Amino acid sequence: MSKKFFGHWDEVGEGFPVVCIAGFASSNWIFRRLIEPLAGKYHFILPDNRGMGASPPAKAPYGLGDLADDVSNLMADLGHARYGVIGLSMGGFVAQLLALRQPQRVASIVLMCTSSGGKGFQEIFPMLSREQVAAIYQLTARQRIEAALAPQFCPMLTSRYPATYTYVLQQRLAHEENSQQVMMQYDAVAEFMKQSLPLSTLTTPTLIMAGDHDFVVPLVNAQRLASAIPQAILQVFPQTDHLFFLEESEKVTESMGRFLFACRPN
Helix, strand or coil: CCCCCCCCEEEECCCEEEEEECCCCCCHHHHHHHHHHHCCCEEEEEECCCCCCCCCCCCCCCCHHHHHHHHHHHHHHCCCCCEEEEEECHHHHHHHHHHHHCCCCEEEEEEECCCCCCHHHHCCCCCCCHHHHHHHCCCCHHHHHHHHCCCCCCCCHHHHCHHHHHHHHHHHHHCCCCHHHHHHHHHHHHHHCCCCCCHHHCCCCEEEEEECCCCCCCHHHHHHHHHHCCCCEEEEECCCCCCHHHHCHHHHHHHHHHHHHHHCCC
């Protein structure tokens, strides 16, 4: 069989397949703590997006629709006709595109700390400019990561979850991403934000999760998503921020596991 996916991926666990799509400037390490307790029930597939982690560098500009196609191709290569999807932050954008394009294959979607595109979301999604992101990547790796985890972005992290702060700092330092590849990903996100998605046609069971102190993707984004997607479920985790899925990983994993189980095909 001809393989269409040319990136890197890891696989964890056994059971119904669930693909996990990482967020901006991140590789699949971000899911490890979250999925390990469920590895006995689900087969998690963890691709690294183009140019991230162990995937080859992207050689030309691309869109988030291309990342959705990458995931679809990977799951087809692995022989999974039906599967769940977890999309984290930017990965939530990709998950929405994937579910809209492949409704017959996507059994369920979990959207974490994410938003969508178009004017209605542009107004409430405080996206940094290209120049700001480029300037951040002129800093040393440690300076850049510490700035991204500072209270103005993750207000609850250091005060309530210091162990999580240390974990994320160490993982980010160990999985540093290439600045040119990050800027290519930024351009794909910026283009995505310009157009609205037909969310009212998204009939796939959807669980939306968010932290109530998320300054990176404010809670109103999750609330607006929940209003736009038919029968979506919204769960808010109090006293957490953009990294709520690590700060309260046990609670998030428990809720996610129940939802995935309820949505599995018979």
